[in-house]
Amino acid sequence: MGKEVRINDYEVSGEDDDGRATEWEAGLPNVDDLPPLSQFLISPELASAFNITPEPHRNMIDVTRASHKTLSTLRGQPNQHLVGKLNDFASFSDDRGEEMVVEGEDAVDLTPDGSDSRKLRRVDSGGDGDGVGEEADSSACTSKRIRLVWTPQLHRRFVEVVTHLGVKNAVPKTIMQLMNVEGLTRENVASHLQKYRLYVKRIQGISNEGPSPSDHLFASTPVAKSLQDSGGNQNWHARVPIPMQYQPQMVPPVPNSAGFEYHSHPYNMIMHPKDWCHNSCRLQNNLSNSCTFSVEYALISFSFIVTDAIHSVIHHYLLLE
DNA sequence: CCTCCAATAT
DNA sequence: AATATTGGAG
Numbered sequence: 001m002g003k004e005v006r007i008n009d010y011e012v013s014g015e016d017d018d019g020r021a022t023e024w025e026a027g028l029p030n031v032d033d034l035p036p037l038s039q040f041l042i043s044p045e046l047a048s049a050f051n052i053t054p055e056p057h058r059n060m061i062d063v064t065r066a067s068h069k070t071l072s073t074l075r076g077q078p079n080q081h082l083v084g085k086l087n088d089f090a091s092f093s094d095d096r097g098e099e100m101v102v103e104g105e106d107a108v109d110l111t112p113d114g115s116d117s118r119k120l121r122r123v124d125s126g127g128d129g130d131g132v133g134e135e136a137d138s139s140a141c142t143s144k145r146i147r148l149v150w151t152p153q154l155h156r157r158f159v160e161v162v163t164h165l166g167v168k169n170a171v172p173k174t175i176m177q178l179m180n181v182e183g184l185t186r187e188n189v190a191s192h193l194q195k196y197r198l199y200v201k202r203i204q205g206i207s208n209e210g211p212s213p214s215d216h217l218f219a220s221t222p223v224a225k226s227l228q229d230s231g232g233n234q235n236w237h238a239r240v241p242i243p244m245q246y247q248p249q250m251v252p253p254v255p256n257s258a259g260f261e262y263h264s265h266p267y268n269m270i271m272h273p274k275d276w277c278h279n280s281c282r283l284q285n286n287l288s289n290s291c292t293f294s295v296e297y298a299l300i301s302f303s304f305i306v307t308d309a310i311h312s313v314i315h316h317y318l319l320l321e
Numbered sequence: 322c323c324t325c326c327a328a329t330a331t
Numbered sequence: 332a333a334t335a336t337t338g339g340a341g
Contacts, residue, residue, distance in 0.1 A: 194328095
C-alpha cells in the first residue's frame with residue numbers, strides 16, 4: 001500500500017531521546033513536591049466512598065520491579081523495532097502539538113478494549129507488509145472522491161471564516177479560499193454550509209428552548225453572528241491570521257480488524273479508509289515535505305508518552321527514597 | 322461556462 | 332446522521 005510513512009523527515013535526529021528525557025525532567029515537579037511513596041494518593045475516606053480497595057504499601061523494590069517489567073514489555077524482542085517507531089512518533093507528536101493526537105482519539109471509534117498488542121502488530125505490518133505501489137492504486141483513484149469528516153477543529157475554522165464574512169460573502173468558494181485548508185474542496189464546504197445554515201435556522205427558530213441534544217459538532221462552536229448581520233469584519237485578518245496551508249498527508253491504510261482506519265490532518269480532516277487511495281492519488285503530486293501517520297500511530301505514541309511520564313514519576317520516587 | 326443552493330443519494 | 336452528488340436557477 002502506497003508509500004511507507006515518512007516519519008524520518010520530521011524526526012529530531014540524534015539526541016532526541018536524551019533531549020526528550022531532559023525535557024520531561026524539566027517539566028516534572030520538584031522532588032519536594034512529590035508525596036512520599038508511603039503516602040496514599042487517595043485518602044481512605046475517598047477510597048471507601050468509591051469502593052476503591054487501597055493498594056498495599058509499595059516500597060522501592062516494588063517500584064523498580066514494576067518499572068523493569070513495563071520496560072521489558074515495551075522493549076521486548078517482538079516489538080523491538082516497533083519501539084523505535086514509537087519513539088519517532090512520540091517526538092513527532094511533540095512537534096505537532098496536541099491537536100491530532102487528541103482529536104484522532106476522539107474521532108475514531110475506539111474499541112475500549114483495543115489491546116495494545118493488536119495495535120502494535122498492525123503498526124508493524126503497516127511498515128513493510130505489503131508492497132502495493134501507488135500505481136496499482138492509481139487506477140481506482142480517479143473514480144471516487146474522499147469523504148471528509150468535519151472535525152471540531154475543521155468546523156471551528158469554518159465558523160471563523162463564515163463569521164467574519166458577511167452573509168453575502170459567506171458562499172462556498174470564498175469560505176473555502178479563506179479557510180485555506182489544502183485538500184478541502186468547494187463541494188465539501190458547500191455541503192457543510194448547507195447543513196450549517198439549517199442548523200442556524202433551527203436554533204434561531206427555537207431560540208428560547210433548550211438546545212437540542214443533537215448537533216454536537218455545531219453546538220460546540222458558537223454560531224456565526226454575521227450569518228444574521230450583514231457585512232463582515234474588516235479587522236479580521238489582523239486578528240485571526242490565516243494559518244499556513246497544510247500539506248496533504250497520506251499514510252498507507254493499515255488493514256484493521258475493526259474495519260476502520262482514519263488519517264489525521266491538520267484541522268483534523270479525517271478520511272475514511274475506503275477513500276484513502278483516492279485521496280492519495282489525487283494529492284500525491286503535492287506531497288513535498290509531508291509526514292504521514294495514522295491515528296493508530298498517534299494513539300500508540302500517545303500511550304508511549306504517558307508511559308514515559310509514568311516512568312519519570314517513578315524515577316522521582318526512587319530518588320526520593 | 323461557473324457558482325450557488327436545495328434536493329436527493331449514499 | 333453526516334457527507335457527497337445532482338440538477339435547476341441565476
